[in-house]
Amino acid sequence: xxDTRWLDAEEQRAWRAYLDATRLxxxxxxxxxxxxxxxxxxDYELLVKLSEAPGRRLRMRDLADATMSTRSGVTRAVTRLxxxxxxxxxxxxxxxxxxxxxxxxxxxxxLAAAAPGHVxxxxxxxxxxxxxxQVDHLAEAFGQVAxxxxxxRAGGAQPEPDSRGDGHARxxxxxxxx
Amino acid sequence: xxDTRWLDAEEQRAWRAYLDATRLxxxxxxxxxxxxxxxxxxDYELLVKLSEAPGRRLRMRDLADATMSTRSGVTRAVTRLxxxxxxxxxxxxxxxxxxxxxxxxxxxxxLAAAAPGHVxxxxxxxxxxxxxxQVDHLAEAFGQVAxxxxxxRAGGAQPEPDSRGDGHARxxxxxxxx
DNA sequence: TCCCAATATTTGCGGCGTCAACTAAAGTCA
DNA sequence: TGACTTTAGTTGACGCCGCAAATATTGGGA
Numbered sequence: 239x240x241d242t243r244w245l246d247a248e249e250q251r252a253w254r255a256y257l258d259a260t261r262l263x264x265x266x267x268x269x270x271x272x273x274x275x276x277x278x279x280x281d282y283e284l285l286v287k288l289s290e291a292p293g294r295r296l297r298m299r300d301l302a303d304a305t306m307s308t309r310s311g312v313t314r315a316v317t318r319l320x321x322x323x324x325x326x327x328x329x330x331x332x333x334x335x336x337x338x339x340x341x342x343x344x345x346x347x348x349l350a351a352a353a354p355g356h357v358x359x360x361x362x363x364x365x366x367x368x369x370x371x372q373v374d375h376l377a378e379a380f381g382q383v384a385x386x387x388x389x390x391r392a393g394g395a396q397p398e399p400d401s402r403g404d405g406h407a408r409x410x411x412x413x414x415x416x
Numbered sequence: 417x418x419d420t421r422w423l424d425a426e427e428q429r430a431w432r433a434y435l436d437a438t439r440l441x442x443x444x445x446x447x448x449x450x451x452x453x454x455x456x457x458x459d460y461e462l463l464v465k466l467s468e469a470p471g472r473r474l475r476m477r478d479l480a481d482a483t484m485s486t487r488s489g490v491t492r493a494v495t496r497l498x499x500x501x502x503x504x505x506x507x508x509x510x511x512x513x514x515x516x517x518x519x520x521x522x523x524x525x526x527l528a529a530a531a532p533g534h535v536x537x538x539x540x541x542x543x544x545x546x547x548x549x550q551v552d553h554l555a556e557a558f559g560q561v562a563x564x565x566x567x568x569r570a571g572g573a574q575p576e577p578d579s580r581g582d583g584h585a586r587x588x589x590x591x592x593x594x
Numbered sequence: 595t596c597c598c599a600a601t602a603t604t605t606g607c608g609g610c611g612t613c614a615a616c617t618a619a620a621g622t623c624a
Numbered sequence: 625t626g627a628c629t630t631t632a633g634t635t636g637a638c639g640c641c642g643c644a645a646a647t648a649t650t651g652g653g654a
Contacts, residue, residue, distance in 0.1 A: 252555035259562035261484040376429035384437040
């Protein structure tokens with residue numbers, strides 16, 4: 239183990255600004271959605287992902303990948319949303335282990351009702367503060383960061399033997415493009 | 417209410433990349449700290465803020481402001497850390513309502529032990545993915561976003577009369593500079 | 595000094611998230 | 625086909641968080 243490379247002044251500044259802004263934004267969006275539409279930010283995003291999927295349905299695992307969440311997190315979220323009538327579970331035809339989460343008409347209506355206020359808040363707190371060039375920079379930078387985190391790290395520490403070979407990364411990329 | 421200004425393609429790209437990267441990073445940092453040092457990310461940051469404060473102590477409210485958290489959140493966090501022996505509560509001399517949270521030597525030691533691994537992870541997942549120019553852009557952009565969120569919005573909706581006049585904004589700025 | 599609005603902190607309640615363990619169903623291979 | 629591994633989804637235990645209400649002080653007039 240070599241000596242730690244500490245953050246320099248500019249990195250510190252970036253890191254703290256990022257963390258501060260993120261906490262403030264997430265809380266602001268959560269509150270806005272909660273008070274104006276009675277949905278949590280997490281649930282809202284889950285509804286968005288379903289609304290964009292073909293047939294407005296997604297397998298639980300794909301929903302987890304699409305929302306950058308965990309399987310258990312999605313299980314609980316879908317249970318919540320199912321009880322609210324905004325999502326329903328549909329068994330897989332070809333794989334008896336699988337379950338689809340499908341957006342109901344009520345769920346779509348809820349999403350349509352919540353979207354304008356949410357987008358307005360995102361614009362107000364984030365995009366109205368940035369120039370178009372800054373938006374480009376942001377997309378580029380975080381695209382790189384997200385990709386690196388989804389890819390089994392190259393010269394990394396000491397994880398499994400090597401690659402995983404299955405369709406995991408491919409599935410995630412497909413979801414992120416959607 | 418005017419029509420909603422939806423996000424254009426580039427804004428969508430930026431927004432999703434940001435959210436995805438953020439979720440993945442936060443989870444990665446939480447796991448790293450938890451497994452390597454048995455501290456949560458939140459608690460780690462709280463310890464950092466205390467370590468940087470004069471006398472290694474901060475009033476609860478200032479700790480809340482510094483961590484972009486809520487008062488109740490800080491109360492619970494400090495209770496946790498107090499039980500672990502890393503922080504202790506000290507009553508205010510001049511204001512009997514007030515309580516200081518003070519980092520103990522054990523807390524400082526824990527922080528020193530956890531820091532290298534954490535900084536290494538932050539570097540790996542974030543800064544190693546970015547050019548110095550991107551780091552500058554990021555600091556600038558999120559600095560603007562965080563400032564806007566901390567400032568009572570100018571032409572905003574219908575909040576309190578106008579300014580608040582007290583030392584709130586000043587206190588936050590001081591903390592963010594530290 | 596007495597009354598009342600503001601501030602500091604805590605706590606009851608409930609939402610939401612993760613990990614690890616568990617069940618069920620595929621897939622693999624001899 | 626039978627044994628073993630992998631994958632999908634769920635759940636139990638537990639931790640963290642925030643709001644709103646409660647408690648204790650403070651500060652500012654009347």
